[in-house]
Every structure is written in structure tokens, then in C-alpha cells.
Amino acid sequence: MALLLAYAIAFFGVPRVAAEQPADTGKIPPRAERTTAERTALALRLRQTYAGPPAAWPAPHVDPGIEWRELGLLPAVEHPPGNPYGTSKAALGRALFFDPRLSANGQMACATCHEPDRGWAENRAVSIAHGLVPARNTPTVRNAAFQRSFFWDGRAASLEDQAAEALANPHEMAATPEHVIDTIASNPRYREWYTEAFPGRPLEFAAVVEAIACFERTLVGGRSRFDALLRGDAAALTDAEVLGLDIFRREGRCLTCHHGPTLSDGRFHDLGLSFHGRSNEDLGRFCVTHDAADKGRFRTPSLRDVTNTAPYMHTGMFQLRGVLNMYNAGMATLKRQPFERDDPTFPVKSPLLKPLGLNRQDLADLEAFLGTLAEPATPGPQPQLPPGLE
Secondary structure, rough: HOOOOOOOOEHOOOOOOOOOOHHHHHHOOOOOOOOOHHHHHHHHHHHHHHHHOHHHOOOOHHHHOOOOOOOOOOOOOOOOOOOOOHHHHHHHHHHHHHHHOOOOOOOOHHHHHOOOHOEEEOOOOOOOHOOOOOOOOOOOOOHHHOOOOOOOOOEOHHHHHHHHHHHHHHOOOHHHHHHHHHHHHHHHHHHHHHHHOOOOOOOOOOOHHHHHHHHHHHOOOOOOOOHHOOOOOOOOOHHHHHHHHHHOOOOHHHHHOOOOOOOOOOEEEOOOOOOOOOOOOOOEEEHHHOOOOHHHEEEEEOOOOOOOOOOOOOOEEOHHHHHHHHHHOOHHHHHHHHOOOOOOOOOOOOOOOOOOOOOOOHHHHHHHHHOOOOOOOOOOOOOOOHHHHH
16 A cells, blocks of 8 residues: 555655644655745855855755765766776777667667667666566666666676676677677778777677777766856856755755765665565565565666656656655555565665655755756767678
């Protein structure tokens, strides 16, 4: 019942809760809304506060013991010693990223699911790549250079591993390393580009994924209006957006998991969306570690450019307001069946999730702030791919 209620809230909004609501339900009523004058005065004070350095911002609402970092500008990308940056290597990787001929059926490129004009994600609920079960929403690869693990379940430890997995996984591009190498070896232009990127190195699959990963590390944001605020432009945000920033850091408790320059802790949490025991069950991180404590846990996504990467969650079931409504309600709580009452391996929702009591103004302001994290559109032609066999 709780799960159905959370989904209903996601689509239809947060219901008003009567003041006499019993306290032991875990629900709390939304706080009183402010008048226009009160909002204007508060926004003015907050604008002055957030115009200063982040070190002087109000303390966030984060539970004791939670390690967190203040929001901030993205750092410079550090390319790994084993795969240093090279202009020719990144250019080769860009072409390979957009080339569907690397896939088994010759119709699916990395860019098929990671579309530049969709925030380097896609607008489908879940990827359609070769009928993956359980199907998951496509994460963005923008700012992937700053991640510690990849895929919703963290099964790849590096961008090189992520690229290799996507190419060779029978449920994704379904290519064999031999097919990838043959595709490049049989194309004179690709052979030329490979030699420029890896002089003296034999043609091998490991180098191909290094090139793709090298290109992916160039997909870095940092040009949002929120970044402008961080650089000292106090007028970069509207009143509603400034109010939303303050809610994000404080009453919304968002900094608990979405903190630091990437707005992600990089960790794994159970939000109650594993569909445990159902036909569409997805136990997330558990499928990698086989540790019962990881059942239902998924990696925290970055919120940078979030408004360009809808729909949301690993299921792709929700739009932005729906996600905010669900967090406001404390997210879904899976109900144990009688035979599961004493099961120590039953997935347990993160204790960090709590009902927030935000009102409709708060949710609108919070959504407005998230819009300031959007990167400006950068339309551009796809790379010219090498022609077919000559």
C-alpha cells in the first residue's frame, strides 16, 4: 500500500495532511506557505548570503555522521596515468562513440543511448538495447570523469571498464572484441587515426576502449547558471531559485546524498524501488556484490544538468516533480509479507529518507533551483565517420 501511495503522490501531487494526523504514521503536514512579501524579503536575505563564499553559507541539514562536501565548481579533469589525454586519442574516441558499426547489428552506437542533445542520456524510460532485463534508465556520461564507479549498480570501476562492458555486453552493443578490431582494421581511415592516437601500438581492443574513455572524459559541464552564482554573479538566480537553493541545502535534506561539485556522493542507497519479489524485481548493487546489505541499492546520480536528462530513477518511471513529491513523502517503503517478517536479507529502505513536510511553494522553488543546474545547449554536427570499405 505504501508503495502504491508513493507512486500516486509522484503523479498526482502531495496531499494536504490534516493537523490532527496521528504522529506515529511517519507523515508530517506541509509547513505553512509564505506570503509574496515574505518570500521577497527572504529571497533578498538569502541572495546576500549565497553571494558570499560557500564556506560562509548556512550549515546544511545533514544527519550526524554523514560525510559531505559543500557544493562547488567542478575541478579540472584528471586523466588516469594508464590512459593520459591525447588530442588524437580523444578524436578517435569521439568517432568510435558515434559509430554504430562497432555493434553486432551495425545499428547501435554509444551515442544511440547517450545523445548529446539529451544531456548525453536519452528520453526513453529504459534503454532498448537488445532487451536487457531488468531494463534500466540510461545514465548520462557528462561529468563521468569525476565518478568512482559506473552503471546504476557500480559494476564498472573505470570509464575504460564501462566502455568495454557496453561494447561487449550481449544485452547492449553485443559486439565481440574481434568484431570491433576487424571493423577498425578493415577501414583505412580508422587505421590511420589509430596510428596517430597510439603510435607503435598494435591494434587491440584495450586501446579502443581507452580512446572512447578518453573522449568521454572531455564531456564536462560547468557552464550552468548555478556555476555563475558560484563564480560571484549574485544575479544569476531568480528569487524562486535562490529560495530553492536554500531548501536544497537545508529543509529538503538533499545535501545528504547530492553534495560536492558533482552533486552526488557516489554511494549506493535503497530508495524502496527494488520491486522486491515481483516480476520486475531489480536488486541493484546486490547483483554485483552478492551482499544482502546491498539489496535494492543504486548509485546516487549527479544532479548536474538534471532537467535535461528526464525521465528519472533507475526505472525511468518518473518526471522531476514526481521525484520531488516522492522524496517529500519519504519515498516508498516495501511491505514485508508474513513469511519475510524475520528475513535479515529483506531490502531495507535507507534510514536517511524521511518525510520532509515541504509545501507546494517549496517544491516549486526546489524544482526551479534544479533548473539552474542545466547546461546550455551546445548543438553541433556529429563527427564525420570514416566511409565504409574502400
